[in-house]
Amino acid sequence: MNEHVTAWLDAYQDGELRPAEQRRVEAHLTECSTCREELAARQVLSDWIRGLPKDLPFTPTERFTAQVMLRLPPRHTAAPQTPAALLWGLPLGLLLICSMLQALWGLIAWLRFGVQSGLLAEGLPNPFVGTTQSLWVALLTVLGGVSPSPVLQTATQWLQQTDRWFGEWLGLLTWQAQVTLLYWVWLLLWGWHQYRIHPRHPDKTEAIKSA
Amino acid sequence: MFTTSEDELVHRAQHGDRSAFAELVRRHHAHVIGVVYRLCGDPHLAEDAAQEAFVRAWLNLNSYRPLMPWRNWLYRIAVNVALDTLRRERHTLAINQVPEARDRQPDPQALLEQKEREHLVRQAILALPPTTRAVLVLREYGGLSYREIAEALDIPLGTVMSRLSTARQRLREHLAPWLAPQEVPYE
Numbered sequence: 001m002n003e004h005v006t007a008w009l010d011a012y013q014d015g016e017l018r019p020a021e022q023r024r025v026e027a028h029l030t031e032c033s034t035c036r037e038e039l040a041a042r043q044v045l046s047d048w049i050r051g052l053p054k055d056l057p058f059t060p061t062e063r064f065t066a067q068v069m070l071r072l073p074p075r076h077t078a079a080p081q082t083p084a085a086l087l088w089g090l091p092l093g094l095l096l097i098c099s100m101l102q103a104l105w106g107l108i109a110w111l112r113f114g115v116q117s118g119l120l121a122e123g124l125p126n127p128f129v130g131t132t133q134s135l136w137v138a139l140l141t142v143l144g145g146v147s148p149s150p151v152l153q154t155a156t157q158w159l160q161q162t163d164r165w166f167g168e169w170l171g172l173l174t175w176q177a178q179v180t181l182l183y184w185v186w187l188l189l190w191g192w193h194q195y196r197i198h199p200r201h202p203d204k205t206e207a208i209k210s211a
Numbered sequence: 212m213f214t215t216s217e218d219e220l221v222h223r224a225q226h227g228d229r230s231a232f233a234e235l236v237r238r239h240h241a242h243v244i245g246v247v248y249r250l251c252g253d254p255h256l257a258e259d260a261a262q263e264a265f266v267r268a269w270l271n272l273n274s275y276r277p278l279m280p281w282r283n284w285l286y287r288i289a290v291n292v293a294l295d296t297l298r299r300e301r302h303t304l305a306i307n308q309v310p311e312a313r314d315r316q317p318d319p320q321a322l323l324e325q326k327e328r329e330h331l332v333r334q335a336i337l338a339l340p341p342t343t344r345a346v347l348v349l350r351e352y353g354g355l356s357y358r359e360i361a362e363a364l365d366i367p368l369g370t371v372m373s374r375l376s377t378a379r380q381r382l383r384e385h386l387a388p389w390l391a392p393q394e395v396p397y398e
């Protein structure tokens with residue numbers, strides 16, 4: 001007689017044997033009463049285990065589902081990388097814009113120098129000859145045309161005044177500090193926004209304990 | 212009546228459709244509670260752990276890939292929640308009150324009463340170490356294959372087999388007086 005197949009009986013009973021192995025076990029079972037008894041005992045045990053009644057005071061399906069749905073926090077459907085991308089993308093963009101502005105600033109300074117030293121012809125519009133206004137105000141003034149309407153003139157003057165005041169204040173900060181400031185403002189806004197969407201994250205442990 | 216396929220429900224839920232997820236809860240809650248209950252042994256803890264499992268499933272839905280059936284993925288979460296619960300509530304769950312079979316005067320006739328037997332089996336299962344119990348429960352109540360159990364518990368196939376074998380062996384030892392083997396003629 002072959003060796004007993006006790007070690008294979010679990011897998012045999014669970015239908016996990018390969019066909020060849022299964023045939024071998026079956027062949028052994030036909031001639032070995034010890035292994036047959038062993039298998040029978042396992043089957044009785046399995047019947048006992050599976051036969052346990054579902055004697056639970058289960059919550060009915062709909063109520064259980066409703067309870068789960070109530071516990072579900074709102075989910076950020078888009079993959080969670082979006083906030084991260086925003087978190088780093090935005091300041092990076094700011095930095096890029098800032099360095100572009102710096103480059104333009106250099107160009108303007110060079111143009112001014114050209115005009116003031118007479119190296120460049122008078123073809124340049126008037127605002128570029130001005131002294132302290134920042135680039136975007138100069139551009140806006142240019143857009144207004146050579147002889148803007150009185151309303152636009154007043155507005156431009158007001159804009160230039162504000163710009164001068166703001167420029168003095170901002171002049172106290174280096175451009176790096178400006179970017180940092182903008183970034184912190186952005187972070188604060190972002191945090192506030194997140195807080196409004198998810199007032200608080202549910203604490204799993206607490207939820208289980210409180211039930 | 213038209214029923215939506217499970218894959219589609221999961222897909223919709225992944226895109227934030229709460230009603231699709233509710234349908235998934237409806238379809239699977241009985242099995243999840245069943246498995247978790249057999250692991251915890253306490254109906255109230257089981258229901259709460261099952262709810263918690265669904266909440267975690269919802270939160271992690273985007274990490275699910277259809278490489279394994281969703282049900283197995285859910286079982287994996289449920290088993291982890293159940294094991295967490297067991298660790299936390301170890302002192303409150305009286306899982307070591309297993310009757311010492313051999314110390315008793317066995318009275319087979321009386322003991323084989325249905326209720327008594329159920330009680331014995333339940334206690335014997337609860338006396339198993341949690342990780343061993345998890346394998347047995349997924350096999351016997353979850354109906355998972357060895358490979359699926361390995362996936363759900365993130366353990367090697369060989370470990371599944373050895374734990375299952377250990378679990379059954381211990382149950383047989385506990386229940387030996389009532390599991391009298393009989394000579395079975397082979398058909």
Ligand SMILES: [Zn+2]
Nearest residue numbers: 004005032035
């Ligand atoms: Zn044999």
